[in-house]
Structure formats: C-alpha cells, structure tokens
Amino acid sequence: MTADRLPGTAAHAAEAGAVRRPLPAAALAMAGLIAAIVFLPIGTLIGVALSGSGADWPHLVEYVLPRATVTTLALLAMVAFGSAVIGVATAWLVVAYEFPLRRTVAWALVLPLAVPPYLAAYAFAEFFHFTGPVQSALREVFGFATSRDYWFPEIRSTPGAAIVITAVAYPYVYLTARVVFLMQARNIADVARTLGAGPTRTFWRVLLPVARPAVAAGVALVLMETLNDIGAVQYLGVRTLTLSVYSTWLNRGSLEGAAQIAVVMLVLVVLLLSAEQAARRRQKVHAARGTHWRVHPPRTRLVGWRGVAATVAALLPVAAGFGIPLYVFGRYALRRLDQIADPVLLEAFVTSFATAAAAAVLAVLAALMLINAMRLSRGAGVAALVRLAASGYALPGTILGLGLLLALAWLDNTVDAAARAYLGVSTGLLLSGSAFAVVLACAIRFLALAESAVRAGLEKLPPHLDEAARCLGRSSAGSATVILLPLLAPAILTAAILVFVDTVKELSATILLRPFGFDTLATLVYENASRGAVEDGAFAALLIVATAIVPVALLSRGLTRDGST
Structure with a gap:
C-alpha cells in the first residue's frame, strides 16, 4: 500500500466514497416525502377519474x-x-x-x-x-373600405394559435x-x-x-x-x-x-x-x-x-x-400611464412577487434535500425517487392544478370530519382554495428546474471534496453546511431565479387554485383580456416580460460566446 492510500488520507477517503454508503433514514424519508407530494395530484386525479x-x-x-x-x-x-x-x-x-x-x-x-x-x-x-396596424395599413394602401372588400386570415383559429x-x-x-x-x-x-x-x-x-x-x-x-x-x-x-x-x-x-x-x-x-x-x-x-x-x-x-x-x-x-x-x-x-399608480396593479405585483418568492424558496429547499439524498447514496432507489420528484415539470398546469385541488380538498374534508367527530368543531377549508395551494403547485411544477440547476452546480465541484472534508473530521451534515452550501451559492441563486420567473409567468394552475381576490400579474392580464380590455393589463404584461427577460438575457449573453451554451 502506497503512502497516498493510507487510512486518513484524501485518496483513501475517495476510495471509501466510491463504496456505496447506507442512506440515513431522515434523508431517505425526506426524499420519499417530496416524491409522494409530487405524485399526490397525479394519483388523486387518476383515482377520481376511475372511481367515479x-x-x-x-x-x-x-x-x-x-x-x-x-x-x-x-x-x-x-x-x-x-x-x-x-x-x-x-x-x-x-x-x-x-x-x-x-x-x-x-x-x-x-x-x-x-x-x-x-x-x-x-x-x-x-x-x-380589423382595427390593428396590419389591416389598417392594407386598407390605406389598397383603398379598401370594409372587411368584405378583402380576405385576411383569422387569427382566432387553430392555425392562428399554432x-x-x-x-x-x-x-x-x-x-x-x-x-x-x-x-x-x-x-x-x-x-x-x-x-x-x-x-x-x-x-x-x-x-x-x-x-x-x-x-x-x-x-x-x-x-x-x-x-x-x-x-x-x-x-x-x-x-x-x-x-x-x-x-x-x-x-x-x-x-x-x-x-x-x-x-x-x-x-x-x-x-x-x-x-x-x-x-x-x-x-x-x-x-x-x-x-x-x-x-x-x-x-x-x-x-x-x-x-x-x-x-x-x-x-x-x-x-x-x-x-x-x-x-x-x-x-x-x-396610452394608460395612469395605471402606474393603480392599486390593483400594485397589489397584483406584490402578490406575484410573494408567491414566486415562496415557491422559489420551497422548490430550492426540496431540491437541496433531494440532492443531499443522492449525495449520501448512489443507490438506484434514491435516483428513482429524485426522478419522480422532478417529474412535475412535465405536467401541464391544468392537470397539476386540478389534481392538487382534489387532493387538498380530500385532505381538508378528512381533517374537518375528524375535528367534528373528536372536538365538535369545524375546521373548514384549510388548504384548498388558498394561497398555499398556488405556491405548492408552482413549487411542484418547477422543482425540476431547481433540482437540475443545483445538481449542475454540484457536478462542477471536485468529486471528492465532500469525502476530504469528512476525512478531516466533518460530519456529513457539517460538510454539507460548511463546505458545499457556500460553494453551491451561485447554483442555488440560479435555481431560485428560474423558479421565481416561471412562477411569475404561470397561469394554468393559478386560475384553478387561487382563492377569491387573489390576483397575480398573470391572472390580472388574463381577466382583463377575458372581458375584452387587453389594454387594461398592458403594464402587468410588461412587468411579466421584464421579469422573464432576466434569465433569458443571461442565457443570451452566454450565447454570444459560441463555446458557452
């Protein structure tokens, strides 16, 4: 045995790290819980569809x-x-x-x-x-008076949507x-x-x-x-x-x-x-x-x-x-500069910011728990749990929102029934139809973004850094807290930004789960457009685009260098 392979050295720790270690029960339980929460809307939806x-x-x-x-x-x-x-x-x-x-x-x-x-x-x-700039220019150039004088493709159609x-x-x-x-x-x-x-x-x-x-x-x-x-x-x-x-x-x-x-x-x-x-x-x-x-x-x-x-x-x-x-x-x-001081717009902005921030924190915390479980064990079972937990991004917001609504309603009814039976009081609806439901739906759907960003940051670190820290006396939790988390700060920030931005843009799940009077920027634009007043949601729309353009601009800057895609 050479000197660099002796017990207590970093090389020996690296070899020991290559051996599969048993996964602590707490980390396994957290990974399983996150995967169960993600799968809950899907399972509930299938159960309701088949048992009706x-x-x-x-x-x-x-x-x-x-x-x-x-x-x-x-x-x-x-x-x-x-x-x-x-x-x-x-x-x-x-x-x-x-x-x-x-x-x-x-x-x-x-x-x-x-x-x-x-x-x-x-x-x-x-x-x-018909009153837009394109058709107005056509009528001006060719002298058309009404829409009967010329043909123009209909945007409100399946090809138009495409x-x-x-x-x-x-x-x-x-x-x-x-x-x-x-x-x-x-x-x-x-x-x-x-x-x-x-x-x-x-x-x-x-x-x-x-x-x-x-x-x-x-x-x-x-x-x-x-x-x-x-x-x-x-x-x-x-x-x-x-x-x-x-x-x-x-x-x-x-x-x-x-x-x-x-x-x-x-x-x-x-x-x-x-x-x-x-x-x-x-x-x-x-x-x-x-x-x-x-x-x-x-x-x-x-x-x-x-x-x-x-x-x-x-x-x-x-x-x-x-x-x-x-x-x-x-x-x-x-044309509507007066909307800048509109309290409805300000309230929607604050709601969007708070919802997106809460979803980002929740998704990043869940991603860190999943990554920690994978760090402690390379087993196929843990990898399967992580893949299941990250599958929410593939779910359309409508499916996720409906499934989560049914699951939370069932949970609320169960708690209410137990409270009536044992305490003689009614708890009502605690989770369904609440802001928490919207935050949870966004965190589930965009957890994959957070997990992939944090995992990408972890893969850039030296592979045996964790083993070296533990060899020097740090516990697994101490190594993660003192060594890995500070080094992963840029990746964690990136993950939070991605979840934040996608939550600000999210509409499908929000309109199904939001409580009464809960308006984000997306739902404000949606409601104005639904009543034929798109111009009333102009500032909200621009705020959404301005928020979403931040990660796009970072990506675009990277694309200016053909080697940094």
Missing part, C-alpha cells in the same frame, strides 16, 4: 373528447412543424454563415422565451385585428439544434467537403440527420408547453383538451369529467416524455463524438443583398415572438 360513477363519460366520449383530441393533435402537429423549421433554420444560419449583425441575432433569437403564450395571443389578436405558440416557443428547438451544430459542424462538415459535398448537401444529408435527436428533444419541450397553455387557446377560441378540462369543471360542474379528460392528457404527456427521453439517449451518443467547443466551425460569409436577406430572415422570428407583444403592450401602456 361514469355518468359524464358517455357525454365526453360523444361530444367533447373527439373534437378536443383532434384539435389538440392538429395544434401539436402544426406547432411541431413550425418550431422545428424555424428553430433549425435559424440555428444553422447563425452557425454556418457570417452576415451583418450575426452575433446580435444569435442572442436575440432567444428573446421570445420571455413572452408567455397567453401574452403573445393577446398581442397577436390586437395586432392583426402561429402564436410557435412564435414564442421555437427557441427551445433553436437552442438544442444550435448546440449540436456547434459541436458537430467542424469535423463532419470538413469530412463531407473533402468528399465533394457542397454546403447545402452537407446540411441535408449529414448535419441534419445528426441533429435529429436534439431537434426531437426540443420539439418535445415545445409540445409540452403547448399542452400546458390555457390562456392562448381560450382567448383564440381553440377548444383543446386543456381548455376542455377547465370548461368541463366550471361550466358543467363536473370534477369527475374534468379528471377523466385530464387522464387522457396524461397519456399524451407520457408519450411526449417517452419521445423526449429517447431523443436524449440518442443525443448523448452524438454529443460524445463532437469536436471541442472552442473550435468554431467555418462560416460562409454572405455579402451584399444575401447578407441583408439573411439578417432580415433571422430577425423575423424575433420580431414576431418578441417585437409584436412589446409593440402592442408598450403602445397600450403609453
């Missing part, structure tokens, strides 16, 4: 599900096609060609991520309305495709050119097939965001499964029927998750063969009208997904 009387099922099968399912699948297909085309085309353009403003365009293409789909729907409907969602969701595909093009383009393109293939043939025959798994993963994320949306489809009159869950509960008063539709949506979510996971597995194989990040692929310089055309083509998605909402809400805000 089934009285609403014939009506749903005959009148609701066929139309809603076809509409949902059509919307998903159009969004998938549009986001794939725009995302791949723009990614290839900024990676393979040099043109004016290329570096600016590369980060600007991410900006539409700061605009939630429901805000984009409100803005597009106003922008392309355009709106694609305009703000394509960056998911852009990001994943750009990463693969940067990693693969140098070696593969060089080999293809030596074999006589031109740039176009290299792209279609070589690079695009290599990037297909990454594109599929990006499209899967886009489709999950599409399933989550309720504000855009409701405003544009598109009756999807998500909207059917909401309307079946409120209009028909049938929680059982809403749960049954939600279970159908769960099947779609599982299929999307399976496709996304399969794409990720294939993507890892390709990524391992990529070149170094800091070696830029050669770019073809576009000059003259070609360079201008490339710049305009790359900026069009940015103008649609970010420019139109900013123009519409900015114009309305300038």
Whole structure:
C-alpha cells in the first residue's frame, strides 16, 4: 500500500466514497416525502377519474373528447412543424454563415422565451385585428373600405394559435439544434467537403440527420408547453383538451369529467416524455463524438443583398415572438400611464412577487434535500425517487392544478370530519382554495428546474471534496453546511431565479387554485383580456416580460460566446 492510500488520507477517503454508503433514514424519508407530494395530484386525479360513477363519460366520449383530441393533435402537429423549421433554420444560419449583425441575432433569437403564450395571443389578436396596424395599413394602401372588400386570415383559429405558440416557443428547438451544430459542424462538415459535398448537401444529408435527436428533444419541450397553455387557446377560441378540462369543471360542474379528460392528457404527456427521453439517449451518443467547443466551425460569409436577406430572415422570428407583444403592450401602456399608480396593479405585483418568492424558496429547499439524498447514496432507489420528484415539470398546469385541488380538498374534508367527530368543531377549508395551494403547485411544477440547476452546480465541484472534508473530521451534515452550501451559492441563486420567473409567468394552475381576490400579474392580464380590455393589463404584461427577460438575457449573453451554451 502506497503512502497516498493510507487510512486518513484524501485518496483513501475517495476510495471509501466510491463504496456505496447506507442512506440515513431522515434523508431517505425526506426524499420519499417530496416524491409522494409530487405524485399526490397525479394519483388523486387518476383515482377520481376511475372511481367515479361514469355518468359524464358517455357525454365526453360523444361530444367533447373527439373534437378536443383532434384539435389538440392538429395544434401539436402544426406547432411541431413550425418550431422545428424555424428553430433549425435559424440555428444553422447563425452557425454556418457570417452576415451583418450575426452575433446580435444569435442572442436575440432567444428573446421570445420571455413572452408567455397567453401574452403573445393577446398581442397577436390586437395586432392583426380589423382595427390593428396590419389591416389598417392594407386598407390605406389598397383603398379598401370594409372587411368584405378583402380576405385576411383569422387569427382566432387553430392555425392562428399554432402561429402564436410557435412564435414564442421555437427557441427551445433553436437552442438544442444550435448546440449540436456547434459541436458537430467542424469535423463532419470538413469530412463531407473533402468528399465533394457542397454546403447545402452537407446540411441535408449529414448535419441534419445528426441533429435529429436534439431537434426531437426540443420539439418535445415545445409540445409540452403547448399542452400546458390555457390562456392562448381560450382567448383564440381553440377548444383543446386543456381548455376542455377547465370548461368541463366550471361550466358543467363536473370534477369527475374534468379528471377523466385530464387522464387522457396524461397519456399524451407520457408519450411526449417517452419521445423526449429517447431523443436524449440518442443525443448523448452524438454529443460524445463532437469536436471541442472552442473550435468554431467555418462560416460562409454572405455579402451584399444575401447578407441583408439573411439578417432580415433571422430577425423575423424575433420580431414576431418578441417585437409584436412589446409593440402592442408598450403602445397600450403609453396610452394608460395612469395605471402606474393603480392599486390593483400594485397589489397584483406584490402578490406575484410573494408567491414566486415562496415557491422559489420551497422548490430550492426540496431540491437541496433531494440532492443531499443522492449525495449520501448512489443507490438506484434514491435516483428513482429524485426522478419522480422532478417529474412535475412535465405536467401541464391544468392537470397539476386540478389534481392538487382534489387532493387538498380530500385532505381538508378528512381533517374537518375528524375535528367534528373528536372536538365538535369545524375546521373548514384549510388548504384548498388558498394561497398555499398556488405556491405548492408552482413549487411542484418547477422543482425540476431547481433540482437540475443545483445538481449542475454540484457536478462542477471536485468529486471528492465532500469525502476530504469528512476525512478531516466533518460530519456529513457539517460538510454539507460548511463546505458545499457556500460553494453551491451561485447554483442555488440560479435555481431560485428560474423558479421565481416561471412562477411569475404561470397561469394554468393559478386560475384553478387561487382563492377569491387573489390576483397575480398573470391572472390580472388574463381577466382583463377575458372581458375584452387587453389594454387594461398592458403594464402587468410588461412587468411579466421584464421579469422573464432576466434569465433569458443571461442565457443570451452566454450565447454570444459560441463555446458557452
């Protein structure tokens, strides 16, 4: 045995750390509790759907599900096609060609991520309305007097909703495709050119097939965001499964029927998750063969009208997904400057801030507990618990909100019944229909963001740092508190920001769970749009975009360096 392997040395501690250690009961219990809380809405929803009387099922099968399912699948297909085309085309353009403003365009293409789909729907409907700037300009140029004099596509339709969602969701595909093009383009393109293939043939025959798994993963994320949306489809009159869950509960008063539709949506979510996971597995194989990040692929310089055309083509998605909402809400805000001092807006801002902060704290604490459980044990059981706890992000907000509402209502009724039986008092509704329900729903849904951010920060630390600290006399808890937590502070802050921003934008679960008089910025905009007064929610909409643009700006700054994606 060499000196560096003697007991008490760091190397010996590293070898000891490689041996699987028993997981403390407290850490295992916390991981199991978090996973159980995350799975509770799903289990409750399935239980209600399967254990009901089934009285609403014939009506749903005959009148609701066929139309809603076809509409949902059509919307998903159009969004998938549009986001794939725009995302791949723009990614290839900024990676393979040099043109004016290329570096600016590369980060600007991410900006539409700061605009939630429901805000984009409100803005597009106003922008392309009969009295909006587009149709007004058409009438001015061609001398049309009424809408009967010309044809204009209807934005309040399934294709219109697909355009709106694609305009703000394509960056998911852009990001994943750009990463693969940067990693693969140098070696593969060089080999293809030596074999006589031109740039176009290299792209279609070589690079695009290599990037297909990454594109599929990006499209899967886009489709999950599409399933989550309720504000855009409701405003544009598109009756999807998500909207059917909401309307079946409120209009028909049938929680059982809403749960049954939600279970159908769960099947779609599982299929999307399976496709996304399969794409990720294939993507890892390709990524391992990529070149170094800091070696830029050669770019073809576009000059003259070609360079201008490339710049305009790359900026069009940015103008649609970010420019139109900013123009519409900015114009309305300038007309309604009196709203700055509106107490309703201030109250909604404070509510959004408090809700998002509470959800961020709760999600980060849960993520730290999960990461600590994985740190103490590398067992497959703990990894499965962590994966289950992080599965809430795949759930559309409508499904999560409805399932959590049913679970909390059952818990409230159980506590109330016990209090009546043993204490002779009624506790009423303690959790359901409360601000806590909204915070819990957001924490469950965005726990995956916090967990992945903290885990990414932990993976950047030296692998045997924890073992070295324990070798020097620190306990497991002391090592985590004194050594790891300070080093993980940037990752924890990043996780909190991600959860905070997504909670501010969240709408689907909030409108199902919020108590009376509980208005966030998102619900304030939603209510104003529902009564046809989009301009009354202009400042709230701009506050949402301003909040959401913070992490997008950080990501965009990283994208200006092609090696830091």
